[in-house]
Amino acid sequence: MNEENIWGKFTFMDAISQSQRKLSHDIKLRTLKVINVLLMTAVFAAVWYFFLQSRIASPFYNKGNWLVIFIYLLLYAILGRTYDAFLVSYNRISDMVYSQCLAALIANFLLYIVTWLLEKHLPNVLLFLMIFGAQILIAVLWSTLAHRWYFKTFPPKRTFIVWDMRKGMTDLIHEYGMNQKFNVVGNCRASECIDHLDCLDGMEAVFLTGVHSHDRNVIIKYCVEHHIASFIIPRIGDVMMSGAKRMHMFHLPILRLERYRPTPEYLFFKRLFDIVFALIGLVITSPVILVVSILIKKYDGGPVFYRQCRLTKDGKEFDVLKFRSMRVDAEKDGVARLSTGDADPRITPIGRSIRKVRIDELPQFINILKGDMSFVGPRPERPEIAKQYEEDLPEFRLRLQAKCGLTGYAQVFGKYNTTPYDKLQLDLMYIANPSLVQDLRIIFATIKILFMKESTEGVAEGQTTAEAGKPEIEESVGQESERKTV
Known part of the structure; x- marks a missing residue:
């Protein structure tokens, strides 16, 4: 070419x-x-x-x-x-x-x-x-x-979809009511698009979903030159690269990428913020905490709080504290499983109500004061569920670079049942660019999703994790091999 x-x-x-x-x-x-x-x-x-x-x-x-x-x-x-x-x-x-x-x-x-x-x-x-x-x-x-x-x-943009690892973008456009914005007129594999770039002529938007870096670079260069808007669903390596530091060495532009290492100033003010606002949060919500505690105890006489082992920075285990929203015998079979949402028979009537507005998370102010968690960070997973995810997606452990949080990027822009692959990418977006401004933005954005039902949508009945709902993948996401370029 x-x-x-x-x-x-x-x-x-x-x-x-x-x-x-x-x-x-x-x-x-x-x-x-x-x-x-x-x-x-x-x-x-x-x-x-x-x-x-x-x-x-x-x-x-x-x-x-x-x-x-x-x-x-x-x-x-x-x-x-x-x-x-x-x-x-x-x-x-x-x-x-x-x-x-x-x-x-x-x-x-x-x-x-x-x-x-x-x-x-x-x-x-x-x-x-x-x-x-x-x-x-x-x-x-x-x-x-x-x-x-x-x-x-502005009529709908003539849109073309180029895919490799994952398909289904057309269905997502329909599902989220974006037909008025994007009129999908065609789609093909990345390899076919590379051989016939003129298939993009006349398009106003192109979606690239899971496309390898070499093919993606050729396509986006063509799109930029021809004033075609590109919407790229990245791969894990792409998200990690977004946090690379720009520098110059040997008279060359260089990108430096390393493990999550925020500045001491950021960590100091982040911890200070956690302590101050966790204390304020406990004081302000104390009447709610008291009422909910009484209701839970009165319902079935069981314990008010629920302790569960979770993972935080560098794989350290700790007990997360929550209001108990399920029956005491919810996991009597010993199997760790995610909730299926409102239809989950294990959830009590009181638990269903407090889950809708995240009141069950209020006791985690205590975890934040202890230093086990932060206000903002990747949500902590259970060791058993994380192990299942890592069997197909070894990179899932990269979420453990930062301390876990009460809320996070994946909670604001994803759902409870967001797939492990996409949850990892969302969390890596946060880890790649740590800043107090980003933390504050996520905290304010969390307020928006408190009353949005779809953000608490559970996994399908019969599933124990969110893995079965992952997007269609053409090859193993745990072994992302890049094509060799000449």
Whole structure:
């Protein structure tokens, strides 16, 4: 294959035309998002000016009022971005409404605290409920109109799927309602695509799923040159490479990759954060902990808490602490198994309720104080289940590079029954780029999934692990062999 076959069909004028269309597309979308932020902030600003600022003992001058309003705008914009509240092109209307309302609710709560401190007594909560009510209407109206406008203005992208290790991307596009965004017009193996790159001509999007690095590099170069958006489902090595440090040596660009080794400063502040907020969490949730303890004890007289051996950093074992949500004899046969969800007969009625909003995890604040866990990190697996996963996927132990957490990347962006292969990749994404900013983003994103039923979806009945639900793999994921390149 020569360079002319790859680059020769795309003219300079084509590139200019597509760049201009892309720029116009981005400007329209950004304008739409700015309108949303301004509308949400305008509701707060109106109530602040007419009802709140006059009640403060030392009234602000005009600049002070603008500062409070700007703080609200900034909070809502950051939270909205954290919850993907403005992704018109990828989210359903209901997802955008939920995310915007959650961002507005948290911003309102924080400004309620600020107002309380300024007034030196509790503000009228009805005013903030009025703000939130108006914002719900704005969220519904904006999301509906923005969604309709976007898909009327921008038709579905002509999409091609290139696969190697795993298939089923077309089914996922249908399952998640992305047909309005991606119109799949064809698919083929990576080897076939390499031989006939012109099959991508006229496409606007290409999905590459489990494609080997050599083939993937050829395809994405072609896509970039022809202004085709590429969506790549990575392999384990790709995710690990995302954490490589860029450096220069011997007058050459070099990527340095090593085992998880965060800076001492990061570890210090992470531990400090864990201790402070675990204590605060225990104090704030103590009434909930007391009520749940009484209900569990009253239901069947069994123990309130449940201890279970789990794995943390470097394979160290510890006992995780949870509220007991299952019958006392849930594993009387001695077999370690994941829950099948709401239909699991082992779960008690009280357990089913506390699982829905993760209340069963509250005792893990004690594990965090002891240092067994952190707030953010890969979720700890049971040794028996981890051993089963490692039989087919030896790389699964790479999750143990970092201390386990109460929440993590795989919990926010995956599900309870996410396959071991995909769970590993999500956790490695977190391990590859440790930072306090990322930890905070995951903590705030966790709030979003608390009331999302699909995030707690169990494994299929009869399964003991999530392994049986893994995507279709063309070759062993535990032995990822890269093709030799010449």
